[in-house]
Amino acid sequence: MFWFMPDQEAAVRLIGLRKSFGPVEAVSGIDLEIADGEFFAMLGPSGSGKTTVLRMIAGFESPTAGMVELGGVDVTRLAPFERDVNTVFQDYALFPHMSVLDNVEYGLRVKKVPRSERRERALAALGSVRLDGFERRRPSQLSGGQRQRVALARALVNRPRVLLLDEPLGALDLKLREEMQVELKSIQREVGITFLFVTHDQEEALTMSDRVAVFDQGRIEQVGTPAEVYERPATPFVASFVGTSNLISGDAAHAVLGKGGTYSVRPEKLRLSDLDAAVGADEHSATGTVAEVVYAGPATRFVVDLDVGGRLVALQQNLQVSSMEVTELRGSRVRLVWNRRHEFAIAS
Amino acid sequence: MNLSRTARALLWAALAGGLGVVYVPLLIVLLNSVNADRTFGWPPPGFTMRWWAAAWESGGVRDALVTSLQAAVGATAIALLLGTMAAFAVQRYSFFGRESVSLLIVLPIALPGIVTGIALNNAFRTVLEPFGVSLGLFTVIVGHATFCVVTVFNNVLARLRRLGASIEEASADLGADTFTTFRLVTFPMMRSALLAGGLLAFALSFDEIIVTTFTAGAGVRTLPIWIFENLFRPNQAPVVNVVAAALIILSVVPIYVAQRISGVEATTH
Structure with a gap:
């Protein structure tokens, strides 16, 4: 089938995605396409449905209606461990009973990658987030910024199709956050993996991403480049949430x-x-x-x-x-x- | 906080007095178990291991020890199984009556033993006896399990609360199926909580007497019951004392270990 070119498919495609928790509709109909290799931000206030969308892409929540496609393949009904995505959690969710190296190796270990190869890849991943020499430490012996980078290495070592980041910098102090913004951006450029990240911080979304989707009350208000969203807000909500509303x-x-x-x-x-x-x-x-x-x-x-x-x-x-x-x-x-x-x- | 010299001395005295009331009698039991005088004359005229040997030789004591161990192991096993399952249900799922279930599980530890004992005795005799099951070791184990479940439940629940669900999600996200996640993440994180809860349950069961009295049939004699029965026979006094000393040691060790486990966990996470 010569016309079948998977690389041309969107990395993520959401079609009419909905999610209700009891009587509350958290996500009310999302259509979105994210291109391969894009650094994409989902921006919105808390409760706007952006994290729920992320969790549906990861497979932690199943949609009430609609479809999730990864690389052109419908994954709506697949379990998290059957999807080619990895997540950096807001609280990092490192395994406290394992060393840093064991944490990073975990994904390769459960996929039965041979020991020597996984060791090599895990060390390389730790190197790429500048944590050489930390492999024997326990997560409890690391600072917030270091834990954040372990979480990043643990996800990236699997070379997922899409990396999901849930408020990745939320727990860091201002100085560290600014450093990590720059670092995340350069890591993404190096590995070339699609980054999809959720944030409520408009500055973070504007500085880091190629494109931004602004969420409000379970809907997307506007999708565009940071400049478009900032300079030409499509709705009063976008105007007020992204920057000062005038x-x-x-x-x-x-x-x-x-x-x-x-x-x-x-x-x-x-x-x-x-x-x-x-x-x-x-x-x-x-x-x-x-x-x-x-x-x-x-x-x-x-x-x-x-x-x-x-x-x-x-x-x-x-x-x-x-x-x-x-x-x-x-x-x-x-x-x-x-x-x-x-x-x-x-x-x- | 800065305290005056007098206040400091008074507080130390209060602490020493309080602890003394609890531990000096225990110490006397231990000392008397090696007291050469049959009537516990004080000060002890000499050191002897006679009573320990006599206790070891006594068939009644040995049988009681075996029964106690069986009861404690059985009750602990039931507590581990039910306590863990209940803790997971209460912490991970929301369902109708969750708070009430939680309360009902914890309540037996607060109920007076005598009430639990009478209630179980009545229930077993009216429900089980028609089926040919009479009071015995099995009913003792069930009786002990009613309050042993609490210790496991509380330990596991506390651990689950602290862990949150995200590390299991992280495991699934990294490609581990449900069973692998349990084997590599959930169980290792639970292990020390299970051990601590299990040891406490064991200790609770091992020295229990009130519920045991009402749920043990005629032939079943646990160590505490044996002590109680022989307490007022003057010629058995030294052996009773030895059994009490052994019970102290056997109960303190698991509690100490359980404390250490929880303590170490609390400082490393």
């Missing part, structure tokens, strides 16, 4: 933009100016009063109450100013100016 709607939209509907402008696109500042032909502007000033090191957030009603947040880099100077701006009258191409209509 919505102009109703009377304010008529007054400022001269048209009806709901529009979004990102805070960093707004320029804080004097009341009488010149406004270009391709620009819109609105006047208001600074209600709040939040100094945050490299930048400052100004919360501005518009004269026409509504409230916008403007993010300004602290190029020349200090915290003393910006906080004095509270209560002052300002004009917010932005380029028209940065305002996007949102379907409500």
